[in-house]
Amino acid sequence: MLTSDMAFGQSGQSGFSYFIYSLVGVAVLILLFLVVQVADNLLAVEAKHIGADNGKANYSIFPRFNELFSPKAPSFVGESPVTFLKQGHDILLEGAPASTTIEEGTVTTFAIQPPNFIGLSPIPKVLVEVGDEVKAGDPIFFDKKVTDVKFVSPVSGEVIAINRGAKRSISEVVILADKEQKFRALPAYDLDKGNREELVAYLMENGAWPLFQQRPFNVIPAPGDVPRDIFVSTFDSAPLAPDANLVIEGKEAAFQKGLDVLNQLTPGKVYLGLNAKGDAPAAAFTAAEGVETNWFHGKHPAGNVGIQIHHIKPVGGQDKVWTLGVQEVIALGTMLSEGKYDGSRVVVVAGAEISEPKYIRTAVGAKISDLLKDQTVNDNVRYISGDVLSGQQKTADQFLDFHDDQLTVIAEGDYYELFGWLLPLSPRPSVSGTFPNFLFPDAQFKADTNTHGEKRAFVVTGQYEKVLPMDLYPQHLMKAILVNDFERMEGLGIYELAEEDVALCEFVCTSKQPLQQILRQGLDTMREQS
Amino acid sequence: MKKALLNFFQRIEPDKKKSPFLHTLFDGFFTFAFAPNTTTAKGVHIRDGMDLKRTMVHVVLAMQLCYLFGTFNIGHQHYLALGQYTGLLEGFHLKLAHGLIKIIPIFIVTHVVGLGIEFYYAMRKGHAIEEGFLVSGALIPLLMPPDIPLWILTVSIFFAVIIGKEAFGGTGMNIWNIALLARVFVFFAYPTYISGDEVWVSALEGTSVDGIPTYMSAEYGWAHGFFDWIFSGVGWNTFGDGGVLVADGFTGATPLSLAASGGWESVTSVYTESQMWWGTIPGSIGETSKPLIILGAIFLIATGIASWRIMVSMVLGAVVMGMILNGVSPSEFTEATPGIFKFMAIPWYYQLSMGSFLFAMAFMATDPVTASSTNTGKWVYGFLIGFIGMIIRVINPAYPEGWMLAILFMNTFSALIDHYVLEANMKRRAKRTQVAVS
Numbered sequence: 001m002l003t004s005d006m007a008f009g010q011s012g013q014s015g016f017s018y019f020i021y022s023l024v025g026v027a028v029l030i031l032l033f034l035v036v037q038v039a040d041n042l043l044a045v046e047a048k049h050i051g052a053d054n055g056k057a058n059y060s061i062f063p064r065f066n067e068l069f070s071p072k073a074p075s076f077v078g079e080s081p082v083t084f085l086k087q088g089h090d091i092l093l094e095g096a097p098a099s100t101t102i103e104e105g106t107v108t109t110f111a112i113q114p115p116n117f118i119g120l121s122p123i124p125k126v127l128v129e130v131g132d133e134v135k136a137g138d139p140i141f142f143d144k145k146v147t148d149v150k151f152v153s154p155v156s157g158e159v160i161a162i163n164r165g166a167k168r169s170i171s172e173v174v175i176l177a178d179k180e181q182k183f184r185a186l187p188a189y190d191l192d193k194g195n196r197e198e199l200v201a202y203l204m205e206n207g208a209w210p211l212f213q214q215r216p217f218n219v220i221p222a223p224g225d226v227p228r229d230i231f232v233s234t235f236d237s238a239p240l241a242p243d244a245n246l247v248i249e250g251k252e253a254a255f256q257k258g259l260d261v262l263n264q265l266t267p268g269k270v271y272l273g274l275n276a277k278g279d280a281p282a283a284a285f286t287a288a289e290g291v292e293t294n295w296f297h298g299k300h301p302a303g304n305v306g307i308q309i310h311h312i313k314p315v316g317g318q319d320k321v322w323t324l325g326v327q328e329v330i331a332l333g334t335m336l337s338e339g340k341y342d343g344s345r346v347v348v349v350a351g352a353e354i355s356e357p358k359y360i361r362t363a364v365g366a367k368i369s370d371l372l373k374d375q376t377v378n379d380n381v382r383y384i385s386g387d388v389l390s391g392q393q394k395t396a397d398q399f400l401d402f403h404d405d406q407l408t409v410i411a412e413g414d415y416y417e418l419f420g421w422l423l424p425l426s427p428r429p430s431v432s433g434t435f436p437n438f439l440f441p442d443a444q445f446k447a448d449t450n451t452h453g454e455k456r457a458f459v460v461t462g463q464y465e466k467v468l469p470m471d472l473y474p475q476h477l478m479k480a481i482l483v484n485d486f487e488r489m490e491g492l493g494i495y496e497l498a499e500e501d502v503a504l505c506e507f508v509c510t511s512k513q514p515l516q517q518i519l520r521q522g523l524d525t526m527r528e529q530s
Numbered sequence: 531m532k533k534a535l536l537n538f539f540q541r542i543e544p545d546k547k548k549s550p551f552l553h554t555l556f557d558g559f560f561t562f563a564f565a566p567n568t569t570t571a572k573g574v575h576i577r578d579g580m581d582l583k584r585t586m587v588h589v590v591l592a593m594q595l596c597y598l599f600g601t602f603n604i605g606h607q608h609y610l611a612l613g614q615y616t617g618l619l620e621g622f623h624l625k626l627a628h629g630l631i632k633i634i635p636i637f638i639v640t641h642v643v644g645l646g647i648e649f650y651y652a653m654r655k656g657h658a659i660e661e662g663f664l665v666s667g668a669l670i671p672l673l674m675p676p677d678i679p680l681w682i683l684t685v686s687i688f689f690a691v692i693i694g695k696e697a698f699g700g701t702g703m704n705i706w707n708i709a710l711l712a713r714v715f716v717f718f719a720y721p722t723y724i725s726g727d728e729v730w731v732s733a734l735e736g737t738s739v740d741g742i743p744t745y746m747s748a749e750y751g752w753a754h755g756f757f758d759w760i761f762s763g764v765g766w767n768t769f770g771d772g773g774v775l776v777a778d779g780f781t782g783a784t785p786l787s788l789a790a791s792g793g794w795e796s797v798t799s800v801y802t803e804s805q806m807w808w809g810t811i812p813g814s815i816g817e818t819s820k821p822l823i824i825l826g827a828i829f830l831i832a833t834g835i836a837s838w839r840i841m842v843s844m845v846l847g848a849v850v851m852g853m854i855l856n857g858v859s860p861s862e863f864t865e866a867t868p869g870i871f872k873f874m875a876i877p878w879y880y881q882l883s884m885g886s887f888l889f890a891m892a893f894m895a896t897d898p899v900t901a902s903s904t905n906t907g908k909w910v911y912g913f914l915i916g917f918i919g920m921i922i923r924v925i926n927p928a929y930p931e932g933w934m935l936a937i938l939f940m941n942t943f944s945a946l947i948d949h950y951v952l953e954a955n956m957k958r959r960a961k962r963t964q965v966a967v968s
Binding site for chain 2: 314315316319382410420428433434448473492509
């Protein structure tokens with residue numbers, strides 16, 4: 001190009017003949033390429049014709065562009081295709097459990113909290129009074145608008161408090177657990193005989209319905225809703241998140257049973273997202289029956305079910321899909337196989353501010369101070385139900401949220417820092433190249449809650465896209481939400497997102513914008529519209 | 531030390547209601563000295579260490595080499611014109627002192643006026659002082675000729691900051707690049723101060739010898755006298771009184787204006803390629819030294835602050851247009867060939883090393899607020915700036931440079947580019963979810 005052009009431009013006759021030669025050369029190359037391309041396409045057509053092409057394998061002689069540059073999948077994946085997610089960021093924090101043994105918990109107080117369920121009216125009908133004895137699986141309350149869906153007690157014990165929040169809404173029903181757990185005996189249900197309606201009625205009556213979360217909006221599904229597909233992510237890539245391979249140990253049968261239940265609930269498929277990065281997933285995940293498995297390789301948020309849905313089969317405004325966590329699937333399976341409501345959960349207690357991070361076997365809605373009973377906790381800390389990105393701030397007297405299996409304790413950052421924006425003296429997690437973090441890729445950080453700057457208007461562009469492995473423009477979506485542009489919100493993919501998916505974008509935001517809050521505001525608006 | 535400073539700040543904090551302006555001012559300086567103690571409330575519990583102040587200050591850091599060289603080059607060009615101290619390091623102290631005398635007032639006026647307006651609007655709107663002007667204020671002096679009258683500078687900054695930014699809602703809301711707006715205001719309102727052959731070398735004034743107009747160095751002021759006092763004290767050469775005639779054959783023309791009139795031949799008759807590359811040529815203060823600008827650009831890309839997509843695509847656009855121009859220009863020149871064809875015939879790679887192309891690429895086009903905000907859009911945006919800028923530079927008869935106008939033009943259209951990128955995304959999504967439903 002360079003030489004031919006220069007010659008053409010400057011040196012007259014001899015340059016002209018060079019120009020003709022190079023044109024002929026290019027034409028020959030193009031002809032050759034066309035021949036190869038046609039042959040190659042015929043190959044692909046044939047593959048489709050005999051049904052060998054399932055849309056994922058590559059039957060062309062040319063490697064696909066991403067195959068050239070993507071890292072190699074680890075050996076345990078085998079021949080299965082892997083979705084490599086380039087965007088994302090792993091925030092490495094101090095305070096992960098040193099040991100992988102699960103301790104039996106000594107938590108005595110639990111709560112079931114109506115505000116945990118998005119879409120529930122604020123004052124549900126409470127079926128118990130303070131002083132009542134309940135068994136695990138006994139109904140505690142139901143929504144007055146959706147009377148069939150029962151919310152049940154995770155443990156047996158005595159109701160010791162019914163606490164109210166703003167405008168007399170019910171914030172928590174607190175239960176003091178018995179030493180010996182008693183379970184309400186559920187009627188037996190045979191999966192092979194009943195139809196879907198009976199199964200749905202059984203699950204609603206016995207408290208399993210709130211285990212499901214429905215996208216779009218991340219709400220409890222309405223009784224009549226039929227999900228297009230059901231998605232389960234078998235790994236959590238959030239900072240300090242529990243390892244699902246530990247959680248599943250000893251529960252393999254219940255997990256498979258739970259997947260069988262899911263298969264009856266949807267006319268579509270049940271999809272399992274597997275982690276192709278790090279250690280091999282447990283056999284219960286890789287060898288699960290009746291499901292389609294999909295491997296994902298990438299940094300956080302690769303483990304978020306929303307990201308996986310986007311790459312498997314995205315959600316539009318018309319269709320609904322359900323999502324569950326691994327422990328919810330186990331609870332569902334236990335209900336059908338053993339005839340009891342299994343409120344037990346493995347919870348990771350983590351963070352740099354406690355003496356001994358560890359795994360604890362306890363139940364849904366455990367009290368935070370009970371979880372930390374045998375620990376020394378530093379002063380001036382923040383308790384988070386969930387991970388540091390999308391969890392909820394709690395006090396020590398409050399309880400873990402319904403869907404959370406993680407308690408994180410980090411330092412509060414209410415200090416002034418001299419020239420902190422210019423010359424930060426302590427290491428801190430960041431995706432920015434202006435910090436020397438990239439020199440120490442395995443360094444763990446002791447993060448605190450300081451905002452490291454003040455809120456500003458959106459200025460920097462393109463930074464959200466770097467940590468969100470979706471074909472989506474988060475900044476423009478947020479602006480559409482702020483100006484209430486319905487068409488844009490829908491078009492730019494608000495239905496595909498839940499708070500946890502944009503949490504990392506919020507973390508990296510230079511302008512310190514509250515993206516999760518903005519997104520929920522948009523989701524609420526859209527839900528009211530529909 | 532830290533505690534004492536913190537106590538001092540907390541003691542002098544003015545009352546917010548009684549004196550809002552003082553409080554805004556206080557808040558600005560306080561948050562400059564101390565990262566605030568605010569903690570995350572809702573949403574994420576930890577935040578990235580990066581904030582807007584840090585982003586902005588890194589852009590300013592990337593320009594520092596241009597500042598250093600630009601300051602020296604003001605003096606160097608002055609003495610080159612007079613035919614004195616023609617070696618690069620000869621009379622270094624004089625060149626540096628002369629450069630400082632020129633650039634410091636420009637820098638101070640820019641910041642006093644710009645930050646003053648910023649503070650005033652922050653007070654009026656009741657929000658914290660935003661950092662946008664840190665970068666604009668650092669850019670504006672680099673874009674100006676060394677002899678720009680300070681009152682013109684003041685007026686242009688008033689125009690740029692008030693009409694260009696505050697009218698749209700402040701930092702992050704403006705449509706056009708603030709620094710370029712200031713320059714384009716001077717360009718259209720006071721063109722004789724920022725274009726032509728006379729403005730790029732500082733402290734010269736017209737005179738005539740035997741009826742032939744020429745230039746001589748203007749009378750030096752009190753600041754030069756002050757430096758003379760110091761320099762004579764330590765036994766160094768001094769500025770003297772001025773009134774020195776320029777050397778024979780002096781022209782203040784920039785390579786581009788030479789190129790516009792006589793093509794590459796007339797450029798190389800005055801400047802060598804290495805002079806143009808290293809930047810010892812007349813021009814706006816910060817634009818001349820290519821390697822230092824490239825270092826700044828590499829710094830911005832490495833830290834991830836400026837978009838490499840815009841820079842790369844802008845180079846591509848300029849190269850493509852440069853090649854087209856090379857292609858359509860006649861291969862042989864006669865006496866009658868107009869200069870424009872000779873300009874067109876300049877090989878595209880020389881076009882990149884002349885004028886302010888690299889400076890515009892590194893610091894002006896990459897402004898995230900006024901550029902396209904989608905990654906695809908950035909490719910289109912950068913490419914079109916390069917493409918159109920080259921057209922304006924070469925084919926426009928009046929003014930042989932195009933980046934300022936091309937960038938402002940594409941600033942206007944950046945939102946339109948984004949619109950189509952978003953529309954495509956929406957269509958793609960609609961199609962995908964429809965497939966998913968069926």
